[in-house]
Amino acid sequence: MVPPPPDTSTTFTAREHARAQGTRRVDHQPTVPAADAVGVADEAGVPVATERMLWDDKIGPGGDSSRVLPRGAALRLTDVDGDACANLLVYNAAQPQERLNVADTVKVQWQAYLGAGSLLLSDMGRVLLSITGDTCGTHDALCGASNQLRNSRKYGNGGVHSAYPNARDRFAVALAKHGLGRRDIVPNVNFFKGVRVEPDGALTFVGDGSQPGATVELRAELPVIVVIANTPHVLDPRPTYDVGPLRITAWTDAPTTRDDARWHAAPEGERAFLQTEEFVLTLDGGSPSGTSP
Amino acid sequence: MNGESVLHDEVVEARAPWSHVVEPGCTLRIVDLEGNQAVDCILYNADDTAERYSAPDTIVAQGNVFLVAGSELLSNEGRPMMTITATSCERHDTIGGACSRESNALRYGFHTRHEHACVDNFLLAHSGRGMGKRDMTSNINWFMNVPVEADGTLGIVDGISSPGLTVDLRAHMRVLAVISNCPQINNPCNAFNPTPIRVVISR
Numbered sequence: 371m372v373p374p375p376p377d378t379s380t381t382f383t384a385r386e387h388a389r390a391q392g393t394r395r396v397d398h399q400p401t402v403p404a405a406d407a408v409g410v411a412d413e414a415g416v417p418v419a420t421e422r423m424l425w426d427d428k429i430g431p432g433g434d435s436s437r438v439l440p441r442g443a444a445l446r447l448t449d450v451d452g453d454a455c456a457n458l459l460v461y462n463a464a465q466p467q468e469r470l471n472v473a474d475t476v477k478v479q480w481q482a483y484l485g486a487g488s489l490l491l492s493d494m495g496r497v498l499l500s501i502t503g504d505t506c507g508t509h510d511a512l513c514g515a516s517n518q519l520r521n522s523r524k525y526g527n528g529g530v531h532s533a534y535p536n537a538r539d540r541f542a543v544a545l546a547k548h549g550l551g552r553r554d555i556v557p558n559v560n561f562f563k564g565v566r567v568e569p570d571g572a573l574t575f576v577g578d579g580s581q582p583g584a585t586v587e588l589r590a591e592l593p594v595i596v597v598i599a600n601t602p603h604v605l606d607p608r609p610t611y612d613v614g615p616l617r618i619t620a621w622t623d624a625p626t627t628r629d630d631a632r633w634h635a636a637p638e639g640e641r642a643f644l645q646t647e648e649f650v651l652t653l654d655g656g657s658p659s660g661t662s663p
Numbered sequence: 664m665n666g667e668s669v670l671h672d673e674v675v676e677a678r679a680p681w682s683h684v685v686e687p688g689c690t691l692r693i694v695d696l697e698g699n700q701a702v703d704c705i706l707y708n709a710d711d712t713a714e715r716y717s718a719p720d721t722i723v724a725q726g727n728v729f730l731v732a733g734s735e736l737l738s739n740e741g742r743p744m745m746t747i748t749a750t751s752c753e754r755h756d757t758i759g760g761a762c763s764r765e766s767n768a769l770r771y772g773f774h775t776r777h778e779h780a781c782v783d784n785f786l787l788a789h790s791g792r793g794m795g796k797r798d799m800t801s802n803i804n805w806f807m808n809v810p811v812e813a814d815g816t817l818g819i820v821d822g823i824s825s826p827g828l829t830v831d832l833r834a835h836m837r838v839l840a841v842i843s844n845c846p847q848i849n850n851p852c853n854a855f856n857p858t859p860i861r862v863v864i865s866r
Contacts, residue, residue: 467796473718473760476817478769482758483815493782493799495765512728512758514719519741538739552713553797555739567811571729571754573722604723638769645768 398430398615410619412444413503413587418621425620431613432535434599436544437620438463441650444623445499445588445596449506449562452582453614455603456561457515457537459545460490460498463593464653466550468494472511472557478638482567484509484559487632489639490588496646497639498594500626503587508564508579514557515541516604525611534611540599548595561586562616563603575605591625591646593653671864677857678846680784682792684709685834689866690748692831693842695806697858699822701845702805703761703781706736706744709837712794714738718757718801728811729754730803736832739800743835750830753823756809761785761802762847771849784843792839804845805830807852821851 378384401407407426410418424443427435428450439445447456462468471493476482478491485507490499515537521528528536530543541555562584564576590596600616602608626632626643633643670689674696675681685691693702708714717739722728724737731754736745747755760766763782767775782799789795806824811817832840846857 471760471766473758473801474763474766474769477759477809477819478766480818481815482811482817491766491769493763493765493796495763495769512719513723514717517720517739517741520720556799557717557719557801567728567815567817569813571727571811573726573728604719641769641773645765 398428398433400428400435401426407619410621412621412623422621422623424622425618427618429598429600429616429618431611432533432540432601434540434544434597435618436548436595436597438548439590439594439596439620440622441590441593442623442625443590443620445590446619447561447586447588447598448617448619449580449584449614450582450617451614452580452584453612454580454600454616455563455606455613456586456616457541457558457599457601458561459541459556459558459597461550461554461595462492462496462498463595466548466554466595468492468496469554469556470498470558472559476511478642479636482512483564484511487635489642490559491642494645495642496649497591497642499588500591500632501586502589502632503585506562506580506584506586508562508576509586510560510563510565510603512567513560513565513573513604515599516601520604524609535601537599537601540601541597544597544599560603563606565605573605575603575607577603577606589623589626591643592649667865669863669865671862673862675842675844675860675862677844677859678779679844680788680842681844681862682788682839682841683862683864685838685840685864686866687834687836689864690831690833691745691840692829692863692865693805694861694863695752695824695828696826696861698826698828699806699824699854700858700860701807701847701852702860703785703843703845704803704805705785705800705841707798707839707841708738708744709839712798712839714740714742715798715800716744716803718803721757728758730757731755736803744838745832745834748831748833752806752828752830755830756804756807757801758817759804759807759809759819761843762845767849775849778848779846781843781845781847784846785841788841804852819850819852822854
């Protein structure tokens with residue numbers, strides 16, 4: 371038996387009908403407030419106090435989420451079922467014309483592959499995010515994001531309204547909410563799906579490096595706008611639009627300081643941290659070691 | 664390029680920026696006059712500059728990080744902008760990015776912070792066209808050599824170009840080509856000696 375349609379014939383019954391939906395829960399949705407997230411522990415395994423929670427969201431295939439995070443925030447990406455692909459862009463929230471530069475990221479650090487210890491560098495020679503932990507090991511800083519044309523050819527559609535959203539348009543929508551637009555979409559990084567460069571320059575997709583529950587731990591070294599889509603990697607050979615859910619969790623913590631080994635791990639990185647610190651000193655309430663602004 | 668009509672022919676000074684629109688069907692030739700001169704290059708759809716060259720789309724479509732004869736240069740919307748119809752240099756780079764004063768400081772030290780760099784050239788070229796920093800994106804480095812080792816180590820090493828080598832690019836749309844004749848002196852991309860290039864547009 372098909373249930374009878376709800377009575378939405380008047381404003382009063384329509385309001386009642388709308389409000390009755392508020393307690394529904396679905397697989398892919400944010401926890402609001404984030405403090406209600408259950409069982410979040412930091413990298414050391416210490417439970418995160420509820421008042422430090424900033425963000426807890428789970429995005430399904432083709433979804434996106436974005437947030438402004440304070441300097442020092444810890445950001446965890448979790449590959450829930452072992453098949454997520456986190457397409458990530460990041461901007462300096464204090465001056466968004468400063469943004470991720472993947473070419474500088476790989477060139478300055480003399481390393482094409484991202485992992486624990488990698489710094490995601492801006493085009494102004496500063497650290498936007500540092501990768502503090504990684505239980506997956508296969509990521510990608512070279513292959514970028516899908517677009518409408520590519521997904522239309524591969525899946526039959528690519529619009530964000532379709533079952534096969536492309537990452538580029540997801541970025542465009544998310545960025546617009548932060549006052550940014552298509553001109554601001556630069557090459558992104560992808561977490562949980564990797565690529566390797568062969569001696570002849572050929573690109574080899576590495577799609578089996580992750581497992582359920584794998585995490586990437588990041589640290590905001592500046593106040594940042596983080597934009598994340600969860601769409602299939604552009605080199606994923608599967609003909610179907612396969613991508614697993616992605617959980618995003620963030621809480622307040624402290625930025626990398628001179629006391630951390632990561633600060634001194636490489637001369638290029640140390641200078642990047644110094645240039646980051648130089649910028650922070652000019653922010654309102656900025657302090658090189660503090661957790662504000 | 665016999666039998667073709669030359670629309671524009673110019674020598675770009677060492678360390679200088681250059682930009683020009685290349686109409687569909689026209690060919691832009693870049694000549695490495697003295698050898699081992701990196702030529703940083705960004706392409707824009709001249710009618711909608713939000714559409715621009717995309718290194719990721721280009722290398723994914725051809726399954727290889729090196730640009731060679733036949734490589735199709737794709738936009739961020741996945742559309743062909745130009746094709747490398749011929750080149751006498753074995754390969755070109757598109758993952759090494761453009762040097763900037765800010766990244767030079769990281770790579771070589773703070774003493775390089777006031778040296779001229781490609782990003783400043785691009786920003787200067789953009790400033791005359793109502794464009795700016797938001798228009799900075801991935802680029803091509805003609806005649807530059809960036810190998811990637813098995814462990815992921817990558818870097819700019821000695822060039823594989825020589826005097827007189829060329830690359831020919833045929834436009835598939837109205838392309839605004841913006842070039843920085845790279846001023847870098849801290850790595851071998853210009854053999855530590857930036858030199859002039861020649862740019863020729865023909866139909």
